[in-house]
Amino acid sequence: MSVLVIAEHDNSSLKPATLNSVAAASALNTDIHILVAGHNCSAVAEAACAVAGVASVLVADQPCYGHQLAENLAPLVAELAANYSHVLAPSTTTGKNLIPRAAALADSQPISDILSVVDGDTFTRPIYAGNVIATVKSNDAIKFLTVRSTAFDAVASVGGSAAVVTLSQAHDLALSSFVGEELAESDRPELTAASVVVSGGRGMQNGENFELLYTLADKLGAAVGASRAAVDAGFVANDMQVGQTGKIVAPDLYIAVGISGAIQHLAGMKGSKVIVAINKDEDAPIFQVADYGLVADLFDVLPELNEKLG
Amino acid sequence: MKILVPIKRVVDYNVKVRANADGSDVDLANVKMSVNPFCEIAVEEAIRLKEAGTASEVVVVSIGIAKAQEQLRAALALGADRAILITTETELEPLAVAKCLQALVEKESPELILLGKQSIDGDNNQTGQMLAALCGMPQGTFASKVEVTDGYVAVTREIDGGSQTLKLKLPAIVTTDLRLNEPRYASLPNIMKAKKKPLETLAVEDLGVNIAARTQLLSVAPPPERKGGIKVANVDELLDKLKNEAKVIA
Numbered sequence: 356m357s358v359l360v361i362a363e364h365d366n367s368s369l370k371p372a373t374l375n376s377v378a379a380a381s382a383l384n385t386d387i388h389i390l391v392a393g394h395n396c397s398a399v400a401e402a403a404c405a406v407a408g409v410a411s412v413l414v415a416d417q418p419c420y421g422h423q424l425a426e427n428l429a430p431l432v433a434e435l436a437a438n439y440s441h442v443l444a445p446s447t448t449t450g451k452n453l454i455p456r457a458a459a460l461a462d463s464q465p466i467s468d469i470l471s472v473v474d475g476d477t478f479t480r481p482i483y484a485g486n487v488i489a490t491v492k493s494n495d496a497i498k499f500l501t502v503r504s505t506a507f508d509a510v511a512s513v514g515g516s517a518a519v520v521t522l523s524q525a526h527d528l529a530l531s532s533f534v535g536e537e538l539a540e541s542d543r544p545e546l547t548a549a550s551v552v553v554s555g556g557r558g559m560q561n562g563e564n565f566e567l568l569y570t571l572a573d574k575l576g577a578a579v580g581a582s583r584a585a586v587d588a589g590f591v592a593n594d595m596q597v598g599q600t601g602k603i604v605a606p607d608l609y610i611a612v613g614i615s616g617a618i619q620h621l622a623g624m625k626g627s628k629v630i631v632a633i634n635k636d637e638d639a640p641i642f643q644v645a646d647y648g649l650v651a652d653l654f655d656v657l658p659e660l661n662e663k664l665g
Numbered sequence: 666m667k668i669l670v671p672i673k674r675v676v677d678y679n680v681k682v683r684a685n686a687d688g689s690d691v692d693l694a695n696v697k698m699s700v701n702p703f704c705e706i707a708v709e710e711a712i713r714l715k716e717a718g719t720a721s722e723v724v725v726v727s728i729g730i731a732k733a734q735e736q737l738r739a740a741l742a743l744g745a746d747r748a749i750l751i752t753t754e755t756e757l758e759p760l761a762v763a764k765c766l767q768a769l770v771e772k773e774s775p776e777l778i779l780l781g782k783q784s785i786d787g788d789n790n791q792t793g794q795m796l797a798a799l800c801g802m803p804q805g806t807f808a809s810k811v812e813v814t815d816g817y818v819a820v821t822r823e824i825d826g827g828s829q830t831l832k833l834k835l836p837a838i839v840t841t842d843l844r845l846n847e848p849r850y851a852s853l854p855n856i857m858k859a860k861k862k863p864l865e866t867l868a869v870e871d872l873g874v875n876i877a878a879r880t881q882l883l884s885v886a887p888p889p890e891r892k893g894g895i896k897v898a899n900v901d902e903l904l905d906k907l908k909n910e911a912k913v914i915a
Contacts, residue, residue, distance in 0.1 A: 424831070425794065425797075425804055425806075426797075426803050426804070429798060447825050448806075448807060448822070448823070448824040448825045449824070449825070451790050451794075451806070452794065452804070452806045452807075453794075454794075455759070455789075455790070455791035455792075455793075455794035455795045455798075456794040456795065456797060456798040456804065457798075458760070458791075458795070459760060459763060459794070459795035459796075459798035459799055460798050462760075463760075463879070464758050464759065464760040464879035464880055465759075465789075465791060466880065467788070467789045467790055467791060468788065477883065481788065481888070482691070482786065482787055482788055482885075483676070483682040483691065483785070483786060483788070484785060484788065485888055486681060486682050486683065486887070486888065487682060487683065487684050487691055487885050487886070487887065487888070488885065488886050488887070488888050489882055489884075489885050490882075490883040490884045490885070490886075491880050491881070491882055491883065492880060492881045492883050493879065493880050494878075494879055494880065494881070495879050495880075528803075529834075530801075530802065530803035530833065530834050530837075531803040531804075531805075531831050531832065531833045531834070532831065532832045533829075533830075533831060534819060534830040534831060534832050535829070535830050536824070536827060536828065536829040536830065537827045537828050537829075538826040538827040539826060539827045547825075551913070551914075575914060583843075592827075593809075593823060593828075593844060594823075594825070594826065594827050594828075599788075600842075600843055602825070607913050608907070608911070608913040608914065618681065625888075625891055628913070629907070629911045629913050630891075630894075631903065631907070637896075642893070642896070643891075643893055644891045644893070645893075645894050646894035646895075646911065647894055647895060647896075647897050647903055647906050647907070647911075648894065648895070648896045648897065649896070649897050649899070649900070649903050650896060651899075656900055659900045660900055660903075660904070663900060663901070663904060664904075664914075
């Protein structure tokens with residue numbers, strides 16, 4: 356039986372997290388189909404067809420799917436699921452919102468945030484804020500999974516030539532409606548997709564001082580994140596939060612500045628390839644996971660770094 | 666308006682949980698248990714809606730062992746009106762929990778159901794969405810703002826790129842994110858008063874739902890250790906290491 360991957364998109368572009376979910380799906384060694392449900396989303400469908408290793412792209416282009424409302428999407432996914440052994444979606448806020456609802460309609464117990472595929476029934480996933488990795492076997496006929504993107508290397512976004520199947524189902528339950536959204540505008544790369552991330556913590560002292568990090572980030576082509584302490588203190592917006600309750604990142608280089616390294620923060624970044632910690636407290640737990648630690652005042656280090664990076 | 670708030674007894678968030686020696690499960694012997702932090706936010710929001718005159722009654726419910734009464738009493742001390750404990754010795758999966766709650770929703774007919782977005786033990790982030798599916802109700806997950814206006818609830822949700830606002834038809838389900846509110850502490854007089862508030866107990870079997878497990882926990886293990894690195898003396902050494910040793914910057 357084939358597996359179905361739910362595309363993450365905004366009706367105009369296919370989000371990179373989809374490629375990590377396709378990678379997870381490819382570990383199941385069977386045909387991979389992608390569902391693109393949205394409105395006026397033909398560009399996304401085209402991009403999905405080009406994804407390497409995808410056999411077929413199902414397109415449900417209807418006004419009721421335009422804002423990815425779970426109430427309307429879940430019946431579509433649950434209905435399609437009958438033809439698949441597995442349904443996967445990225446473990447993003449969209450995927451986490453949709454998959455459990457669809458799974459409940461199909462009477463299946465989903466498995467959240469998988470880190471690896473052991474076999475078709477068995478998966479690993481983090482529990483207790485990532486302090487424990489559980490190996491879980493599902494006995495459900497149809498397995499619903501959300502995929503932690505950082506745990507799977509993305510497949511290529513080009514090279515595929517999947518066929519399009521147009522779906523006509525429109526499940527408009529009229530239970531919910533979209534009012535509006537505020538999306539952070541930034542020229543910097545997206546946190547979860549960036550190869551370098553610079554994060555600030557409580558040690559930054561205020562939001563203005565984050566300018567030092569923005570300057571550093573721009574020199575390194577990096578995204579800027581923050582610890583929960585910095586977000587709770589109101590220095591920066593919540594969407595910058597890295598950690599168990601924020602975003603999970605795994606860049607090539609993670610620079611933690613003025614971050615003590617609470618368990619919740621480490622859970623969001625310890626998959627990074629190289630970790631640098633800059634903190635004036637030499638006992639800060641962040642140094643236990645850092646490849647390179649610099650015990651110094653960040654207000655001395657950041658200007659020097661910014662100057663020396665030219 | 667009646668609000669139902671399902672809460673979960675979990676390991677206190679300050680406890681660092683580890684796998685036990687044979688890797689069969691986590692070691693939870695003699696650890697401190699608390700109300701799941703996200704559930705506490707749900708209780709607080711319900712109480713605020715009652716204080717604002719929007720809600721008339723706040724009912725808290727938990728599913729678990731008899732000791733989960735402690736967490737229900739804690740919620741009553743914060744201001745909930747009454748509590749229901751559905752007793753079971755089995756650790757239920759989110760789908761089974763959602764089925765139990767669905768049976769209770771049919772009995773209690775709340776107009777708003779507030780839940781934490783996830784519990785900090787299993788980190789599943791599923792129950793609210795599954796309950797919404799089973800009840801045929803709309804869902805506002807990861808809420809940072811909740812506004813009830815006649816017949817609807819507007820929910821501002823924390824999404825990956827920022828925030829999003831949805832309008833849901835009541836009855837509806839809302840799951841709470843961290844920034845929805847800051848829960849209060851119970852005062853001593855309220856803790857005393859909570860002991861006298863009604864707490865009804867019923868057995869999970871009385872609900873007549875199928876709670877059979879769908880998944881098996883095969884093993885648990887600690888996450889891969891990162892071996893500690895080195896300390897560098899200054900910015901020059903740091904840049905040198907990053908360029909020439911780690912080769913992560915040009």
